[in-house]
Amino acid sequence: VTGGAGFVGSHLVEHLLSLGDEVVVLDDLSTGSTRNLAGVADHPRLEMVHGSILNPQTVRSAMVSCDRVFHLAAAVGVKLIVEQPLRGLRINIHGTENVLTAAIERQASVLLVSTSEVYGKNTADRLREDSDRVLGDPLLSRWTYAGAKGIDEAFAKAYCDQEGLDVSIVRLFNTVGPRQTGRYGMVFPNLVGQALRGQPLTVFGDGLQTRCFSAVEDVVPAMERIERDPRARGEAYNLGGAREISILDLAREIIRTLDSRSEIVLVPYEQAYAPGFEDMRRRVPDNTKANGLVGYEPQTPLTTTIMRVAADLLSRERLGSDAMPLAGAGAFRGVV
Ligand code: UDP
Secondary structure: EEEEOOHHHHHHHHHHOOOOOEEEEEEEEOOOOOHHHHOOOEEEEOEEEEOOOOHHHHHHHHHHHHEEEEEEEOOOOOOHHOOOOHHHHHHHHHHHHHHHHHHHHHOEEEEEEEEEEHEEEEOOOOEOOOOOOOOOOOOOHHHHHHHHHHHHHHHHHHHHHOOOOEEEEEEEEOOOOOOOOOOOOHHHHHHHHHHOOOOOOEEEEEOOOOOOEEEHHHHHHHHHHHHHOHHHHHOOOEEEEOOEEEHHHHHHHHHHOOOOOOEEEEEHHHOOOOOOOOOOOOEOOOOOHHHHOOOOOOOOOOHHHHHHHHHHHHHHHHHHOOOOOOOHHHHHHHHH
């Protein structure tokens, strides 16, 4: 599992261990943390390799005894991508190619974990896997990221068609749950953290942009089943939430669920990010294809996830972790 110490990766590692697999984690611990794997740190079937996917030799040796590869290592988070586009391009393009070529040598199968960002500004009511991509100026780093993940998918497909790589692809839509950090801009832990601290919830723009949040515990078993299914070879699958919600309504639901005294503040995009930043107004998945293949059906209600994320943030605060979400609009602006 590349990126196995990250938010989604650590849940996947636990899931694979629970299925009886032997698991090797390759992670450079840049955005991931060994703390995410604390619950399985001493597991006899888990091996940790600290290293970067940018080093082909590291990738090859980490993979030496693997027959299945879950590739999650990536530069993630809109804030991080906007701040460090070069790093994002290198990791997402060169790093991914290193993983794909090592898997061919090893004759291992691969699940490439991609993102709904590849659809860009397409606001279609239910994005299908073959929906058009609508991307803005490639000189804006958000679209660079979408471009890089699109290239990753194209690499995967080309290695599949031309060199026999057994690869399948999943596109994650706003996956949320315990261990996700707000440090890289993700809205869910950011707003939950603000609500817990009684700080204003920072909703960017007019707050009417929508997303379909999916719970990590729904998504991870589907990823494993898709990777295992021979019919998925060369195919891409959306994995998203079932309920479309505006960010403003999300903020309200977080305040209600946590019985918080916080208010909501609207922060203009140009203050939250850099001038010229473009957001997605809407992003709604059609999950039919993954449902047909492996029975994927998002189950976890949003309020349950809000409570789980709140409990996780509180426990990390008690442990003195530095992984708490950003404090508020002021702090966020300061970073950007
Ligand atoms: N967002 C927000 N407040 C925050 C962080 C993000 O209103 O503190 C907005 C962001 O502008 C976007 C949505 O929430 O419209 C989801 O942002 P995120 O970065 O979590 O995911 P993505 O943009 O990739 O869907």
